[in-house]
Amino acid sequence: MTQHLSEMLQRIEASPTTAMTDRAMQLREEGRDIISLSVGEPDFATPAHVIDAAKAALDAGATKYTPVTGTMALKKAAVLHFARDLGIATDPAQVIVTAGGKQAIFQAIAATVSAGDEVIVPAPWWVSYPQMVRFAGGRVVPLITHAHRNFRFDPGDVEALITPRTNWLMLNSPGNPTGAVYPAEMLLGIAEVLRRHPQVLVLSDDIYAPLNYTDGPHATLANLAPDLADRICTVSGVSKSHAMTGFRIGLATGPQWLIEAMGRLQSNSTGNPAAVSQAAAVAALEGPQDFLIEWREIFRRRRDLVVAGINAIPGLSTPVPDGAFYCFIDATPLMQRFDGDDNKLALHLLEAGVAVVSASSFGGKNGFRISFATSEDVLAEAIRRIARALA
Template sequence: MSLDTSFLAARALAIKPSPSMAAKARVDQLRSEGRDIVDFTVGEPDADTPAHIVEGAIDALRAGQTRYTPTAGTAALLKAVQGKFERENGLRFGLDQIIVGVGAKQLIFTALAASVQEGDEVIVPAPFWVSYPDMVLANEGKPVIVVCDEANGFKLTPQVLEDAITPRTKWLILNSPSNPTGAVYAKEELAALADVLLRHPQVAVLTDEIYEHLCYGEAPMASLAKVAPQLADRVLTVNGVSKAYAMTGWRLGYAAGPKVLIRAMATQISQNTSCVSAVSQAAAVVALTGDQAGVAEARETYRARRDRVVALLNAIPGIRCAVPDGAFYVYPSVQALLGRRTPQGKILANDLDVVMYLLDAAGVAVLDGAAYGLSPYIRLSFATSMSQIEEGCDRIAKACAQLR
């Protein structure tokens, strides 16, 4: 007898595939069928990993760095991460407070696996990165989704946080700069949230700072553990090399926080992936300690793309796009498109209808706001060439002009 879904654990059935990965698969399928698709779905830099990082990895391979490493990471990488946190964030961690993983994603999941018990609540501000709620569900927790309106910059406010906390609250997840909105919390905003958290000592905070180096304001990105050092013993700061150094495929993230949590995470990792690839760790050392000029250059490239895509989208009747302060996404409202009719007679009832219409009619792939917890919006990644941005927005404009 073949297995069916009754064989699967409830936690496996409680989660769904990543919408962004599903969208990428759909784009790949359409392209294989000969469709010309402008893809705004993928959240990864379009540039190659900088040459000096690749050369550092090759040197490591030639030097025989091809074996298992300590679970938490090589001594060289742990020291590089330690130096990065102190140099760029003003945060001091012991080496036993730092861990590396197969991407920041693994570390977030592992932190939840090591701490969340059945029924524990995890506050997830929406719009959210699509994986947060499912990670909580996979670990038998309860995601508590709190909506952060565009009027507040898509950011969590102290009163909304206060209202969401209960005796079962275990974690708050903060993502700044944000995927999908590009929202960036200022020091003052983090300090106000910290005042609330100080009244609730049972709540730990996971800060996802993977887009740290993609901030477009004059002030550097603020880290909660630095803004509110009195919370440091219950803050896990997560980051990685994927976005800043165009290293998504190297799968290398790092995190720092309380020793007891880091030890538990290391134990978990020792029983699943054992350790991160040795060559990826060697490459990350070069990324964190080597020439940083490419990071600033990439940020300015993204800034120009951001300004262009925002201007083009705002010129399209029916679309309204706020200017993001960080990351490489825009999250425009499509409220004014709802209720309109396509040339085929279908009424656009929600943002998913808009997404499918743009894909079918214009060959433009975007993601729906419903996947990120707040509708009616769509998410576009501008981690693509200026020519693709202009072509894609032109196609969107023509498709919207055909609506009645």
């Protein structure tokens, strides 16, 4: 049968992180012992009060449609979350609830990017950012960052890339895949640049904000530069902070015109997020948050174990990530063995029983990303397997 793929679909590829995770699952089903460090998913149980709220919602009949952009109860809970956790003052009319944070980002891009528009994306980047831009017909403008600077950049680096066609700047802090955290002084410098270029919108992806291992509070642009609030879309959610990846709830706040445009797109695609998931998210955002202190400390210990273990393997190195639950590992001294192709390196490690994702999948090179969102025993065994595979 003849395939009829749209021009838009032909611009993009399947997510490599999802592809590697699916391959690891397939090998497990075939009886292989595979440790998967390829997916960004907390291994903690969803908090009990969230599960109880989901059960109660089902018992109360939360099985019907809700308003397309989310229930008023969840929008009010989101307003609380944005103010309490990110320092952003907003109101329900400026909030949209989506089926995961990924949908919020996709809709913001799809609603605003036209053919030839440019989007500045710091690299290494989360795999879906450039795919979304290309799907909309835009052009990705990489802003290259480096490990020796903890994957941060100077505001001047942004300004050097801005042209009259620049539509968006993407910010992700703490970052996937690097764990980079942008300090307040860096964001204030970016704000000064943006004031000189009023056509540039900012998408601030703060989904990992609760997983910040620095001493200071989380910094985000909409809080530090409220005069730019009408140009900033801040994305958050409950997937990473409350171990609710399967509930598929994302949140975004921004200028009302953008939120309404995103809602128009959502009304003609997915419709509302699942009713029971929204009820659970209300409990997550309005309920106790103290468990996050323990979760952060567990992740910090895992991070330190992985950083020490990786840096002890000849040919591998990684900086200490300041947030999220990823290490972005450089393997440049070993790449000649793999013909300079880090996808071959990732497949080699998969054959050794560890699923990782190549650095090139994230706009990087000569290495791989691992997630340390699993137990210390599993991580220690994964490091042993990596060491043996590369010995």
